[in-house]
Amino acid sequence: MKPTVRTLLERGDLALTPLVDESHLPDGVLDAPVPWVHSSDLDDPAPFLEPGQVLLTTGTQFGADPSRDDPDVFDAYVARLEGAGLAALGFGAEVVRPATPAPLVEACERHGLPLFEVPYRVPFIRIARTIADLNAADANARQAWALQAQRAISLAALRPDGLGATLTELSQRLGTWVGLVDAAGALDREAPEGGLGQPALGEVVGEARSMLRRGQRASRTLEAGASVGRPQRMTLQTLGAGGALRGVLAIGESPELDQAGREVVTSVIALAGLALEQNRDLDRARGHLRSGLLRSMLAGDVHLASEVSAEMWGPLPADPVRVAVCDLPTEHIDRVAEFLELRVDERDGRLFFGRDGESVTIVMEDADSGIADELATEFDVPVGVSDAASVTRLAELHEQALRALDRARETGPGVTVFDDISRQGVLAFLARTDARAVARATLEPLIRHDEQNGTALLETTRAWLAHGGQFDATAQELGVHRHTVRSRIALAERLLGRDLSGFHARADLWAALLATD
Template identity: 40%
Template structure:
């Protein structure tokens, strides 16, 4: 039969049918094995083997079994040639082998397969039921699905972000971008739907939840479309996942409200009550010294909150977080900061952190953290101490100070360049001498009355009273921040 025989002989046979009709195709279905004694190829008007095989090929017959030593002593050569050309598997059936025996064998095999699939389905459903009542029900359900199907499983939240599923085979790197893209595409449609991702490492994706309220997407690795038993299992998982996600969302919302209450107690100076409330739910409240963090204008990524919850549960004395108004607040021990930074980067969020040595300073620490967060241009963590080390001028330089300084000094631009430089040089020497007149005048090699006149002129041009500390401080800061004062 040639090189394609092995592939063709691996076809699944749906049933076995026997007929000697010249055209049995009206009674056949695709995937069936046809048995014949070859009566149609004998007699006065024999059927053309070529035309006969062409009809079988068009019908999608899985193969042809030809009985020898009944009507024909051997398989007709013309039939062998026709089957070879049309790539139809041809099986010689000795006359001593009854067709009914072949049919019974296939029927028994099909019955055994149905029984095995039924047993597999029942056991899989029982395994899902056992997983559903565990404390980590959703993840246990997905681990069971992955184990029963022998493949990877991924779950995406309503924002299209993959949820952390420890203990479950991860999405292969080669297909991950396509799976993430298709998951987000399904969520954007906001209606229940499913889709397959093609090779390599194909997958089936199915939305979770009702139209307009999709809770996420379940992705299951599958090189071929899922059969009925596997599809039924996936549907069961989706139903359980939908319930679990809704329950988790309600529980998560309640826990978040408690977290917010704990932070409010801390800010109100009631640290003991806050600690008791947190300990009752999470085991232990982190205590100072800590780093107090703030994500300003938190957009509400459920995936980030889920992963923070996992981290906080795993390390109750290290991490605590809460939403407050429009911000996400994070309290973390120094040793846990790297893990928090990794999570924030993963979710494109930036947080400022400030040192917190006692609960009474929480409000101040959060204000410092909020300021630090405003200085960050990239996801991750920025500490207020790094900003404070640059000093007030450094802070002003990074927050529009040079623009304000140049605006303050703009009246000097109307002067002749030489005169402008004389006035600025006078101010520079004056400040260098701590605003003492005689040392500054000697530095400039001018009379102190001349220096006074230049400083008075400068103050008048800029609208500053340079006899006061406030006026002098503003001029000094403007000269430090402007390019003219560099």
């Protein structure tokens, strides 16, 4: 423990006499650590002092004649010391004056500065050496504590769940809550379990997710829980290299977090980073296995995937299943994998996913379709989801999910379900495919004629088809005579080179109109 002013006053060998009652002092001032003791008889020693030090003086600067004491001089002297952050003032008696000057005691009481008297038999150097020895002993003790803690943490890392054991050991050594937020932004481990309540825990996880999204190595301090009047100072540190972060380590406030404590935390960060990197290599190997099994399933061999999955993760999702496909952001490849691995663990394997080129395919039970929404929200990506059916129809469901993803890409991040677009019909779907270019070429003669001659052939043809080829209804909508409609349709037929009296030609032209909308 670092020495304090109270430590000096309680040392019997120093025989120091406090002259300012503790009731006149600010709270905790006697218990602040003292790094050094300085002696000076200058009128203004403040420029040569550092905050937290103790100053010793014989009072030469005040003179030997008490009758000439000016209270204002003493007050100004103490004010300068207080401004320099002095921890306490010691007056050496029987050197210049037989006792501490009364105006000095009064000034220290007014400014709340601890003052003690040093007897003549106690040299100033003894007080300075006492503080130096105590600080050295504390530094040695803290270094021994750090070495012991690092050894215990290293041994904990060798246990079956090395990462969890490491965090538990760190929590016990620091006497505070420690948590690990994984690369997917979920609380992976904490010690002690449930040691940080809401809303503080939610704020810590939220800030960790923000740090992970930025993708850069960083550390943050957070006053968590301030909204409910119980703020807790939390320190957050990213794990892993920039651009490939593996998680965030969160540590609660602790008196042990001095230089020695920070060295211990640094060793834990290194161990945790190494453990997570090893996990990433394993995850990548499992990812290759998943991708191979996915190709096998899409080719119709569900039996092989079922057997391997049962050994590795658990049974495949039960019917009915849905397939979801989402784009895979390059900067979030590992985070997406960890996000889905966590969901697999939560469901004892009844969720399957695999990487397919630049996308991820997920096979999930119908009741778990909310995972698609989580994925779209967390990673800001478009997601296509198939209808629900038997896993034996996986290839068909995968194709549905791909078509839904095509539609989802048009509207930006979010989920599009195949059922939503299938209800719009085939022709509506053509409007969002490569049929647009063909449709434009089909309608080009009408578009060019209207532009060159100021006619309304395209508008008339559209209205006529919408009314099922009825001239009267079309004329009424357009506000022209039905013979005008007839002549326009006849001209359109000549320009298009098509007879529009048959269903096939009309349907083809209607599809072209939809594709160009």
